[in-house]
Amino acid sequence: xxxxxxxSEPEGGAIRRRNEQAILEAAERVFARHGYRGASVxxxxxxxxxxxxxxxxxxxxxxxxxxxxxERVMERWNAMLDDISADDxxxxxxxxxxxxxxxxxxxxxxGSRLFASEIIGGAPFLQEYLSGExxxxxxxxxxxxxxxxxxxxxxxxxxxxLIFLIWSSTQHYADFEAQVRGITGRKALSDEDIERITEFLxxxxxxxxxxxxxxxxxxGEASLTER
Amino acid sequence: xxxxxxxSEPEGGAIRRRNEQAILEAAERVFARHGYRGASVxxxxxxxxxxxxxxxxxxxxxxxxxxxxxERVMERWNAMLDDISADDxxxxxxxxxxxxxxxxxxxxxxGSRLFASEIIGGAPFLQEYLSGExxxxxxxxxxxxxxxxxxxxxxxxxxxxLIFLIWSSTQHYADFEAQVRGITGRKALSDEDIERITEFLxxxxxxxxxxxxxxxxxxGEASLTER
DNA sequence: GCCAAAGCTGACCATATGGTCAAGAATCAA
DNA sequence: TTGATTCTTGACCATATGGTCAGCTTTGGC
Numbered sequence: 001x002x003x004x005x006x007x008s009e010p011e012g013g014a015i016r017r018r019n020e021q022a023i024l025e026a027a028e029r030v031f032a033r034h035g036y037r038g039a040s041v042x043x044x045x046x047x048x049x050x051x052x053x054x055x056x057x058x059x060x061x062x063x064x065x066x067x068x069x070x071e072r073v074m075e076r077w078n079a080m081l082d083d084i085s086a087d088d089x090x091x092x093x094x095x096x097x098x099x100x101x102x103x104x105x106x107x108x109x110x111g112s113r114l115f116a117s118e119i120i121g122g123a124p125f126l127q128e129y130l131s132g133e134x135x136x137x138x139x140x141x142x143x144x145x146x147x148x149x150x151x152x153x154x155x156x157x158x159x160x161x162l163i164f165l166i167w168s169s170t171q172h173y174a175d176f177e178a179q180v181r182g183i184t185g186r187k188a189l190s191d192e193d194i195e196r197i198t199e200f201l202x203x204x205x206x207x208x209x210x211x212x213x214x215x216x217x218x219x220g221e222a223s224l225t226e227r
Numbered sequence: 228x229x230x231x232x233x234x235s236e237p238e239g240g241a242i243r244r245r246n247e248q249a250i251l252e253a254a255e256r257v258f259a260r261h262g263y264r265g266a267s268v269x270x271x272x273x274x275x276x277x278x279x280x281x282x283x284x285x286x287x288x289x290x291x292x293x294x295x296x297x298e299r300v301m302e303r304w305n306a307m308l309d310d311i312s313a314d315d316x317x318x319x320x321x322x323x324x325x326x327x328x329x330x331x332x333x334x335x336x337x338g339s340r341l342f343a344s345e346i347i348g349g350a351p352f353l354q355e356y357l358s359g360e361x362x363x364x365x366x367x368x369x370x371x372x373x374x375x376x377x378x379x380x381x382x383x384x385x386x387x388x389l390i391f392l393i394w395s396s397t398q399h400y401a402d403f404e405a406q407v408r409g410i411t412g413r414k415a416l417s418d419e420d421i422e423r424i425t426e427f428l429x430x431x432x433x434x435x436x437x438x439x440x441x442x443x444x445x446x447g448e449a450s451l452t453e454r
Numbered sequence: 455g456c457c458a459a460a461g462c463t464g465a466c467c468a469t470a471t472g473g474t475c476a477a478g479a480a481t482c483a484a
Numbered sequence: 485t486t487g488a489t490t491c492t493t494g495a496c497c498a499t500a501t502g503g504t505c506a507g508c509t510t511t512g513g514c
Contacts, residue, residue, distance in 0.1 A: 015461070015511085033348050037265030041502065052502090053463050062502060113347050116402070120340050120347075121260050123405035130409030138410050160411065161427045165396050168403070172395035175343070178350035182357025183365050184387065200388045208435025242481085242491070268472065280474090280493050289472060 020058055022048040024072065027065055032113035035121060036066055070118060070125055073111040080104060081137050086147040090154050090211045095202045098166055102198045105174035112174035138163055148211075155210035162209065169201055247285055249275040251299065254292055259340035262348060263293055297345065297352055300338040307331060308364050313374040317381050317438045322429045325393055329425045332401035339401035365390055375438075382437035389436065396428055 026047035030039045041062050045052040059065040080100050084093050105112050118126055138160060145159035173180060173189065181187065189197075205211075253274035257266045268289050272279040286292040307327050311320045332339050345353055365387060372386035400407060400416065408414065416424075432438075 013460080013511085019461090035262040035265045035344070035348075038262045038348075039264075040500080042500080051463055053504090054461085056503065057462070116347055117262070117344070119403050119406050120343055121262075121265075123409065127405070127409060130406055131412065134406075135410045135412065157427055157431070158423070161424050162431075164399055164403075164407065165428065165431065168395045168399035169392050172391055176346050176391075176395070178354070179346050179357055179361075180391065182350065182354060183362045185358065185362065196385070197388050200384055201392065204384070204389075204392065204431065204435030206435075207437070208431030208433075210434070240481090240490080246491090267470080269470080278493055279472090281491080283473065284491075284493090 016058070019048075019050065019054070023050065023055055023058055023065070024069060028069055028110045028114055031066060031069060032110040032117060035117045036125075067125060069114060073108070073115050074126075074129060076104065076108060076111060077115075078133075084141070084144055086144050086151075089214055090145075090148045091206050091213060094166075094205055094209075094211065098170060098202050098205065099198050101166060101170040102173070102194060102201070105171050106194055109174040109177060112171055116171065116175045153212055153214065157209050162205070166201075166205065173197065243285070246275075246277065246281070250277065250282055250285055250292070251296065254286075255296055255337045255341055258293060258296060259337040259344060262344045263352075268292075294352060296341060300335070300342050301353075301356060303331065303335060303338060304342075305360075311368070311371055313371050313378075316441055317372075317375045318433050318440060321393075321432055321436075321438065325397060325429050325432065326425050328393060328397040329400070329421060329428070332398050333421055336401035336404060339398055343398065343402045380439055380441065384436050389432070393428075393432065400424065 023044065027039075027044045030044045030047060033039075039062075041055055042052050044065075045055045048055065055065075059068070115126075118124075123130055141163060142159035145154070145162065146156075148154045149156040173194070180189065250271065254266075254271045257271045257274060260266075266289075268282055269279050271292075272282045275282065282292075286295070342353075345351075350357055368390060369386035372381070372389065373383075375381045376383040400421070407416065
């Protein structure tokens with residue numbers, strides 16, 4: 001038995017928490033860079049500043065460590081999947097969606113790359129998540145998008161392709177960071193860059209899908225002028 | 228010395244060509260799935276139906292095989308980077324660009340994933356290509372886009388972000404195929420699906436960037452009606 | 455200070471890795 | 485048929501892999 005049993009999740013003493021944190025951080029980097037097979041426990045241990053045995057002591061096995069990392073990433077993901085309803089303003093919802101996705105890519109690029117690496121490898125560990133939880137989320141969002149289209153708030157585009165468009169174009173800046181750096185010639189993108197890209201993507205998506213403000217709807221459909 | 232020296236590239240006898248072909252195909256799959264480190268020569272050999280020694284005999288080393296694959300992918304890529312000029316119709320150029328990128332992702336998904344895997348891993352083998360050849364191509368295209376914007380043929384968007392948008396949203400269907408399958412619930416996308424997605428992306432990009440037909444320009448700017 | 459629990463880690467293991475090599479088999483122009 | 489070139493491959497090697505374990509030290513509540 002450990003000390004007092006608090007109801008919250010992060011179990012274990014201070015030492016355990018500190019070391020696990022170091023291991024998880026190092027592992028996220030290494031797995032993101034080399035994929036599940038290509039990553040070695042030895043390298044993770046070195047990056048965490050611990051002997052290999054210690055990593056196995058805390059994490060049990062390479063596989064368990066990897067699964068735990070994926071779960072951590074998916075938790076961050078899910079926290080972003082907030083609820084929207086058909087009554088909200090499409091432009092605002094899409095804008096917020098793009099912005100939060102963009103900043104997620106910026107704040108957790110290694111996590112994004114870890115996820116990408118898993119998917120590229122055929123998603124051996126995430127298949128049920130994709131075709132279960134995530135699929136449901138996408139389809140519930142799709143329903144809302146379709147309602148917007150029916151009410152003339154946006155063009156009748158396929159919502160799934162639209163979601164994929166937003167996902168891919170935002171995650172690009174995390175997953176393909178090396179390419180972005182090579183082509184722009186910069187060592188890293190600044191916060192302003194990210195903000196400008198966010199604005200660009202938002203603009204293209206909203207204008208490209210013919211999203212209208214609810215207020216403009218009441219003003220009659222005779223005027224095709226935007227804004 | 229081998230037989231007659233023909234000027235074309237694919238050297239070697241029929242046996243060599245056949246085996247190399249089998250090895251390259253198998254290797255593209257395995258490297259795409261597991262990354263450079265995670266791929267094993269043994270697995271490549273098995274998938275090619277040859278003993279490991281034979282793979283090394285033809286390819287020299289794992290590293291040389293990998294580099295050769297990357298070069299093959301980049302050749303396919305470069306063949307697509309045809310020339311455009313500021314005199315062309317922006318809508319047509321962008322449409323053709325999206326379409327060819329989309330079909331490249333469909334026809335060579337393993338190659339696309341191989342490239343993605345290399346970039347996610349920090350592009351250790353492709354850094355100079357990215358910041359050299361590819362960078363120049365992007366910037367030459369960017370110049371054309373800017374000229375279009377100056378002539379009022381499209382909104383003054385940053386051309387580099389636009390190119391990234393097209394790259395990411397098209398490549399998504401190769402790189403994240405597992406995710407697309409899981410969420411759509413389908414075993415594979417059909418040619419019609421790809422065509423519809425192409426149309427969707429083209430529409431969003433062209434409408435979203437305010438691309439106009441050159442003919443509409445002459446008709447005066449009073450009419451804001453589209454199409 | 456006591457002692458059980460937690461933390462730590464070098465030595466070790468079976469297996470898999472990329473790569474070499476030598477010796478034989480198939481191919482082919484002459 | 486000959487002889488040289490190409491092809492084929494099992495045996496082998498040094499190293500790295502994920503994982504185990506026994507025995508040590510440290511920690512922290514009493």
